[in-house]
Amino acid sequence: TLPGPRPVERAVAEHLATPDAPVHYVENTLLTGLFGLLLWPAIFEPLPGAFFHPFHSAPADLYREDFAERRRGIIDACLARLDDGSYRQAMRDTFAAKQGVAAQFIHWPALGPALLDTALHCLPAAHLRAVFTRLLADLKHNRAGFPDLIQFFPEADASARYRLIEVKGPGDRLQDNQRRWLDHFARHEIPVEVCHVRWQPAP
Known part of the structure; x- marks a missing residue:
């Protein structure tokens, strides 16, 4: 129960944040942005018919069912970086080299270097793999x-350095795609909570 009404995500972020535990509004930008950084070589692999001009922000077959299969080798190589620990430097290198280039999964204004470094420090590689694998499936x-x-x-300990928070204001309900992600997070022991907000009654 919080004072309001006001933007509900901001209200929760301000209520929960502390100097040692910052809260960021990321919605569909952080995890997809990390995906875009690691999978950049696969997404922008110049396969025949994938790009028609130099201003494409994604290949023409991005949403085709065979997108991943056409790039299986390079996708596997990118994901393998999560196993050998090289993914952090790979993402930082891509961020430095490609920042500002139009890319389908990366919203550059929402993914600054400080947020990137904190995310790479706090999010376990196994959790990133679980998220990226589901993304690639559809x-x-x-x-x-x-x-x-x-x-x-x-x-905190390496196994408890973050939590995801879905915020629902008065009268708002979980959407189907949110429920599917919550189920996926639960199956992979990815820390996530749903915060239901109601406004304090007027005095």
Whole structure:
């Protein structure tokens, strides 16, 4: 129960944030942005028919069922970086080299270097793999439905350095794509909570 009414995500973020546990409004930008950074070589692989001019922000076959299969080798190589630990530097290198280039999964204004570094410190590779694998299974439909907020606990144990938070204001309900992501998070032990907000009654 919070004072309001006001933008509900901002209200929850301000209520939960502390100097040691910042909260960021990320919704469909952070996890998809990390996906775009790691999978950049696969997304922009110049396969025949994928690009018609130099201003494409994604290949023409991005949402076709065979998108991943056509790029299986390079996708597997990108995901393998999550296993050998090289993914952090790979993402930072792509961020530095490609920042500002139009890319389907990356909203550059929402993904600054400080947020990137904190996310790479706090999000386990296994959780990123679980998210990226589901994204690849259906890029068109699975790229939405992510929780509104993320709270980081950078000084905590490596297994508990963040939580995702879906915020629902008065009268708002979970959408189907949100429920599917919540189910996926639960099956992969990805920390997520749903915060239901109601406004304090007027005095």
